Amino acid sequence: MGSRGTRLTALAVYMSYVFNSVAKWNLGLALAVPLVNTLMVVSTIPPSLGQLMELLVSVTSFFYSTFTIVAAYAFASDLSRGTCTVFLSQPLTRRGYVVTWMLATTVVPATAYLLSFVVPFVVMDVKLLASFDPVDFLLLLLEGISLSMVIFLTGLISRRPQLVAVVGVFVHMILFYVLAVAYYSTYYYNPPSELVAFVYALIYPFKSKVLYPGWPQYAGITRWAVLANLALSIALVTAALEYARRIFEVT
Amino acid sequence: MLRVVGAVLATTGIVVLTTLAAASTLRAQFCAFAGPYNIYSFSVSGNRTYVLVSLVELEVMAAEGFRYFYRPRLTTEDFLHCYDPLYNRLVTINLTLQWGKAYLFKLSDRALIEPMLHSISTLSLDKVVEVLEKRALAKAELSGSQVYTDIYGFRVHAYEASLEVEPGVYYAATILAGEVDQNCTHPLLGSTRLEGSVCKVVSPTLAQIARCLLISALGILLLVYDLRLEGEPLPRWISLALGALRRAGGRAGLLRRRRSTS
């Protein structure tokens, strides 16, 4: 087998190894999300289906966030404990290693989440899905990926799982409420501050749409914020890859 | 990745099936749960399930204090983009009702709101029947009445309709309810109107059970395929299940052979 072939084989095998390792945590998603979805659909009669879907995504996205933190924590643990050395001593490049874990903390939970979200509706009544706005999902994935990348980079650079957990909880939960309070307090007597609206939509494109919908005068701002979020995600991915290529050492 | 997908599908199918089965046994609790949202409710009479549908639209817009009370619940962008309760500016409301008729209103002050509400109220129950029949969601034996409710000093026209649906079409009815409703309904509005109605969650249908099992089976197949692909041993529970299936298959084959020879 040639050098390139070996490299690709090693990457594919390691990806499968890591994905299979994180699969057991993602089973948590497969337990929690369909349970919530099914229970909510059969037990509540919402004002409208669109609202029900938004509510479901809002509630279950919490599980999604949690599992991205868990995956990033596992990644940082792999680095801090040194178990990564075993695989990085094989024909796996440092970049391949980082890409694998990047996917394991972003794409794998997102796939598990999407599947576990959609399946209950396929079972109950596939028509229910028609009332759901796919843009919501896109925004949720965008938000999930950008926040996951922040947590992932924290793990990659610091190699400290505890710090990853703290940053994860901060960006997914605390910062969200801090900005929500800022948004609301600026809004009560006057229109919300443009800056707060922009920052909110930049960091939380999904939550800002669902929980705090924009005012007409901020529609443009929100669009720019979503684009900025996309640019931020691309920049974070590029930063992680470049860090892996130039700086990342296995100590 | 196949293993992730397989594991998620297998688990999800089982969870949904279990939850649906559990839900059907816990329907009384759900009924109580559903109470505050009584715009739609379900009543059971004999084998029939009745879905009560109400149309209450736009009442919230005129309400003082609406901004505080409703804002977190309002998520329809169309509505928010068109309405500015804080300054009561000239805005356009583009409220699209699902059966295809769009209403455009121009609001400049409170005086203009009332005629708008009247125009909404001109929607007839016939329209609702038409939609139901077109979509074949239910046998549309509809009876209803126009009711008037005072909300913050405004008289709002609402419809209350009872429609008979086939057992097991709970979700179809939910869709219908979603279509009839327009996001701006008051969660407490008319909460007394449906008091005493019996709510029911229909048990999972055979089709739903079949779909759950199918999805789980697909997940397990993917799992087995991925494990075989990577040359890994199958988990004990899968081996046992496959063994049982093989034995069952063998026994069935044996029976068939015996029948054909006799």
Next chain:
Amino acid sequence: MSPVVVARGLTKSYGKVAALRNVSFHIPEGAVAGLLGPNGSGKTTTIKILLGLLKRDGGEVEVFGYDPWLEEAEVRRRVGVVHEKPLYPPDEKVGRLLRHIARMKGAPRSEVGRLLRLTGLSEYAEAKVRSLSRGYLQRLGIAIALVGDPELLLLDEPTANLDPGARVEILNLIKALQEELGATVVISSHIIPELQEVCSYAVFMQEGVVLDHGGMGELARKYGVPARYFVTARDLRLLASELIKEEFAKSVELGDGYLTLHVEGGAYAAAEVALARLAERGLVESYEIRTASLGELYSRIVAR
């Protein structure tokens, strides 16, 4: 023989602490090279740089002609490594972990069984890594390192933290493997005497500096330390009786098919003249200076 590893002016610092300072050495193909020095002398850093796990600050390094930092996968494809403090995924089964590594290296599945047998881990294939003792973890490390028949083995303190029994066992295993595979081996250790039987080449390090390096014979001659000649002959007893008469001979030991001649430092010339003479008479078939006293060599080099 062309060198497998070449390091020229290698430097590496961790913050303000210099781990390697202008390190230069090479390791010829087929050698069993000891990377020798006390703790903190830069052995592990050197091995990690050779493997492309650490980035050098300066200098050049080549493994099989490749830069390990830039062409890491190509280097690691041909190298097997046992790390100093190996940490394997604790919840993984031994056999499964080896299967994954074998697949990563493109090695056939049958190799896993062979390596499990070779390293005495067959019984533990279904055991979880966390259940293995230190000795068996080290065996697992060696099994992982041997996957894909590597051309170069890097063994970083392979006997560290082992009890004396396990230490001897692991060293014997390494020796047998080298003979079987014919690979180039680099073993780092701070316990110098234990490599006496294994090394044919040595790189002496201290505080991030390479003090000297070379073949054992070459170093023994250079520093005049006692050495051992391995001699083969048709009639070993006759040869032994001839050699023991010589003044340079400290002692003569008869082995299975060979004879070991212990020579004092500084008496190599006399010994080799005598051996050449005996060869002319047909009493000696071949002779080779194999190992010097590593401990003595080390103390001379460090004291220099």
